[in-house]
Amino acid sequence: MCGICFVCGLSSSLCQIEEQASLTHNLLHHRGPDSCGDMTFSITDELSATFHGCVLWLQGSVLTPQPIIDKEGNVLLWNGDILAGYEIPGEKSDTKYISEYLTGKDEEEIMCFLSAIKGPWSLIYYQKCTKRLYFGRDVFGRHSLVWRWPTEQSWMFLVSSVTQRSAEVTEVPALGLYYVDFSHSKMDVNFHVSLIPWTHVDESNLAALPSTIHTQRQKLVSPIRNRLNISLPTDEVLETLRALPTSLENDHIDMLYNALKDDIDRLLEVLKTSIQRRVDMCPQKCQRCTNTQDKCSHSRIAVLFSGGLDSAMIALLLDSCLPSSESVDLLNVAFEQRTPQRPEKKKSQLNCATNGIVPSKDYDVPDRLSGRRCWQQLMEIRPGRCWNFVEIDVTGEELARQRESTISHLVAPLNSVLDDSIGCALWFGGRGEGTLEGSPYVSPARVLLCGMGADEQLGGYSRHRGRFSAGSWPALLEEIDMEISRIHTRNLGRDNRILADHGRAPRFPYLDEDVVSMLNSVPIWRKANLNMPRGVGEKILLRTACAHLGLTTAAGLPKRAIQFGSRIAKLENSKEKGSDTCSRLVGN
Template identity: 60%
Template sequence: MCGICFICCFSEDEIDGLVSSNQTLLSRRGPDCIDKRDIKIDELRLTFQGSVLWLQGDEPSPQPFEDSHGNLLLWNGDILAGYEISKEISDTKYISEALASKDEDEMILFFSKIKGPWSFVYFRKEEKRLYFGRDMFGRHSLLWQKPQEDCPVFMVSSVSHRKESVQEVPALGIYFLDLDSKRVLSDFCVSLIPWSHKVLKGLGDLESFIRVEQRTIVSPVVNPLNTTVADDTTTDFLRSLPCSLGKADTEHLYSSMKIEIDNLLNVLCYSVQRRVDKCPQRCKNCTRSMECNHSKIAVLFSGGVDSAMIALILDTCVDVGESIDLLNVAFAQKHSANGNEKNTKANTKIKDSKLETRHDTPLDYDVPDRITGRECWRQLQGIRPNRKWNFVEINVTSEELAEERASHISHLVAPLMSVLDDSIGCALWFGGRGQGFIAGNPYTSPARVLLCGMGADEQLGGYARHRVRFNDGGWAALLEEIDLEISRIPTRNLGRDNRILADHGRAPRFPYLDEDVVSFLNTLPIWMKANLDMPRGLGEKLILRVAASRLGLTIAAGLPKRAIQFGSRIAKLENSKEKGSDSCTRLLSNS
C-alpha cells in the first residue's frame, strides 16, 4: 500500500502548503519509504510525492519512480495476476519499465490485463501528459481537487484533509491531462478513456470538465452477470430443498450444487493465495536478518460467514508455523449495576506494562460481533488445531472514539460525510489498527496485509433490501437489484474503506472482489447465490453458507447478515434518532 500525491499550480507556496498538509496522512499509508520530486513546465510547478508500504520485491522501490526517459510513476496497487513478475522486483519497477516503451493505446491495453486493486499517477515527460485513474471496482482511494477561480490548483492524491473542494475520482476508467500550458488550470478539462462495461448515459456535474473518448479500456472481468430467471420446474425443485444447515440437510444442499461449490472454493483459494504470496516473509516488526513466524496476514473478523471462510481458506495458504490474527472490534456499552445505561467516564492507567481500565461502572464489550467472533474462533481451533489463531479483542471506549474521530478519522472518511460513513469508518479504523488484547494481554498485530470480506453481500444477495426486492418482484427484481449493487460498487465505499484501513500501514485486500471470483460468480444462476424463498440466515449467500457448513463452520454458516456498525455496537453510542443517510455533525464539526 502506498500514499501517492500529485499537485499542479503556479505557486511554490501553494504546493508547499498542500504537501505539508497531506504529509502525515500519506506517510501513515506507506511508512517504509518517502520521497518527492519537483518539476517546472513553463509557469507550472508540479510536485510528485510518494510513500511506500513494502509488499513486493526484495526491497521497497522509492516513489515517484523515474525511468530512463524521465517519466514519473506514482503507483498504489498490487499486480496479483495478469502478468508474471519476478519476486525480486517490485510491481512499481515492473510497471515503469513496461510503460516506458509503449504508446498510449498499448499502455491502456497493459492496464486492462492487470488483476488486482490499483490507483496511479503517471507523467510522460516527452508528451507533457499526465495519466491517472483507479481500477474498475475503485478498491484503492484516489481523490482530486479541481482548479477553481479562487484556488488555481489541481491535485490528485490518495488522501487529503477534509475540505469542500476535494472529491473522489470516479472509477470510470483512465483519465489524461495535457500539461503543456497554463490553460490546464484556467480552462480545466480532462479526457476519460472509460471501462468497456461502463454505460455512461450522462456524467451529471462532471460533464463540464470531462471529455469522454470513443476508445475504451477492456474490463478484466470476462463474464457478464447471468440473468437467467428460474422457470416453474426449477422453482418447484428449489422449494423441495431442505431449509436448514443440519448435517444431513447440508449434504443434500451440497449435492444439489456440488460442482458450483467446488469451483467456488477453488477460485476463492486462488484469490486468497494471490493476496498471501504478494507479501514479504516478515511482519512489520521483524528486520531482514530475523526469522519471523509472527502474523504477516490478519483477517477483519466478526465471526460471520464472509470473514470465517476467508480465515479458513487462509489456513491452507500460509505456513503452519505462522500465526494468523483475527481482529475483532467492540465498542463499550456502559451499564449501571442494574443493567441500565449510564454515562460514566473511563480512566485509563498503565501499570506493570499492562493496560488496566477502571470505570465508575462496568463496561461491557460482549457485543454481538464479539460473541459470534469468539464462538467462530473456537470452532476454527477445532477444525484446524495445528494453527495458532490469535483472537485479538479490540475494545474501544466512547472517549477514545471521540478523540480519534476528531483528530484523525474524520479526514480519512472525507469527502464522505453521512452518519453511516462515520460509524462504519470508525469501526473499520479501530479494527484495522489491530491494537487490543489476546487472553487479557496487550497485543498489536504486526501483519502487513489485512484480508476483508467486502463484496460478498453485493454479489450474493446478502442485504435485507435484496429480500425486500425478491418479495416484491420475484427473481427478476432480485436480479435487477444484484446488477445494480455490482455496478455501484466503485461509487459506494471502497475508497473510504481503503483510506481508513491503509492508515495503519497495512494493505487491505478483498478476496471476494478478485476479478476471477467476480467473473465466476457472474456465471452462476441467481438461485444458487441467493434463494430467498429460504429463511433468513440460509437463503442469502446460499452457496457460501452451504460451503462453510460442509467445511465445519456451522456457527458462521447460519448467522444472518449483521452490519459492522450494529455488530460492533458503535451505532448505540451515538444519537439513536439519526438516519444512516443524514449528514454526520460529528464529522463536520471535527473538521
C-alpha cells in the same frame, strides 16, 4: 500499499504547491511508512508540479522508493498489486516492472497494459514527451484516489490517495483512465480532464459526468470476463428449489451441497486462489521485523474477523494457504456498552447523581460473541494453526478523540452517519490494538484480509430481500447489478483510506477479478434463494460451502452489519438515519 499524491499549479505559486503536498504528507506516510520521497519540476513555462510517494514494502527483494523516474523522464506513482496477468520476477517489485514496461509506450499500449492487470491499483503517471498526466483506479475502485479541481480561489489541481478534509475534495470515480494534456490545458476556467472509460460503464453514468470531464471514444477493456448472468429460473427450476431443505441443520447440509456442488467447488477453487495470491504477495517479515535480519516468527497476515460468514470463510481457506507454523491474527472489534449496575455498597456511598447506579463497561457485543464461537470452532477443525483472537475494545472517549484527529479526514469526502459508523469501526479494527488472552497486544500483520464484496454479489443485504419481495427475481438481479457497479462510490474508496492508515495492506479476496467473473456466471437462484428463511437463503452458495467445510456456527448467522455487530451505532444518537449527514464528521 502506498500513499501517492500529485499537485500542480502556477509556477509563480510554487510555495503553495509544496505547502499543499506537505499538508497531505502525514496521511500518506501512515499508508506507506517504509519510504517517502518527492520531486518537483516544471511541466510547462507556466506550470510546476510535485510528485509525492510513500511506500509500504510488500513486493520485491528490496523496497522500491517512489516516485520512480525512468530514462525518458516519465514519472510513476503506483499504489497497487499485480496479483495476476503478468509474470513479474520475484526479485523485482511491480512498481519497477511497470515503470520499465511503460517506457516508450503510446496511449494504446498503456491502456492494454492496465486492462490485463488482475489486482487492485491506483496510479499516477506523467509521460514527459506528451506532457500528459494519466491517473485512475482499478475496475472496482479498490484503492482510493481523490481530487481537488482548480478554482478561482486556488489555481491548483490535486490527485491523491488521501488528503485533509475539504469541501473541494471529491473521489475520483472508478470509471476508467483519466488524463490531463498539459500541452493544451491551462490552469484557468477552461481546465478539463479527459476520460477513457471501462467497457462495462453504462452510457447513463458517463452522461451524468460534469462537462469538465470529456469522455473519449476509446474504451479500456474490463478484466472481468463475464457479465452478470441475468437468466431467470424456469418453472422446473422453481419446483426444484421448493424441494430443497430450508435450514442448515446437519442432515440438510449434504442435500444442499449436492444440489449446488458444481458451483460450490468452483467458488472454493477461485476463492482459495484469490486468497493465495494475496498471501503470496507479502514479504516474509511482519511490521516489527522489516528492518531486522532475524527470521520473523510473528503474524504476517490478519483477518478482520466478526465471526460472520464472510470473514469466517476467508480464515478457513487461509489455513490452507500458509505454512502451519505461521500464526494468524483474527481482529475483532467491539465498542463499549454502558450498562447500569447497582454496586454492593453502603447507602451513604452510592452515587447520588445516578441514584446509586454507576455505569459499567461491557464489550460482549454481538460480533464479540459470534467471533469467539467461530474462533473456537476454527480451532477444533483446524487445530494445527495458532489462531490469535485479538479483542479490540474501544471506549467512547477514544472514539471521539480519534474521529476528530484522524478518522474524519479519512472518511472524507463521504460524510453520512453510515460512513462515520463503518469508518470508525474499520479504523479501530484495522489498527489491531487490543488484548490477546488477556495481555496487551498490537497485531504486526502487514496484510489484512477483509470480507468486502460478498454481500453485494450474493444478495446478502436486507434491501435485497426487500427488492425480491417487491419484484421477485428480476428486481433482485437489478439490485445486485447496481450494487456491483456502484461499489467504488459507496464503499471501497472509504474503506481503503481507513484501513490503510495503519501501514497494512487491506485486501479483498471476494473482489478478485476471477472470483467476480465466476460469480457473475452463476444463475442468481444458485447464489441467493430469498424464498428461504433469513440466515439461510441469502448467500446460500457461500453458506452451504462454509457448512460443508465444518464451520457451521458462521454458516447459519444472519447478516449483521459491522456498525450493529460492533455496537458502535448504540454509542451515538439512536434517532439518526444512516443517510443523514453526520455532524460528528463535518462539525470537527
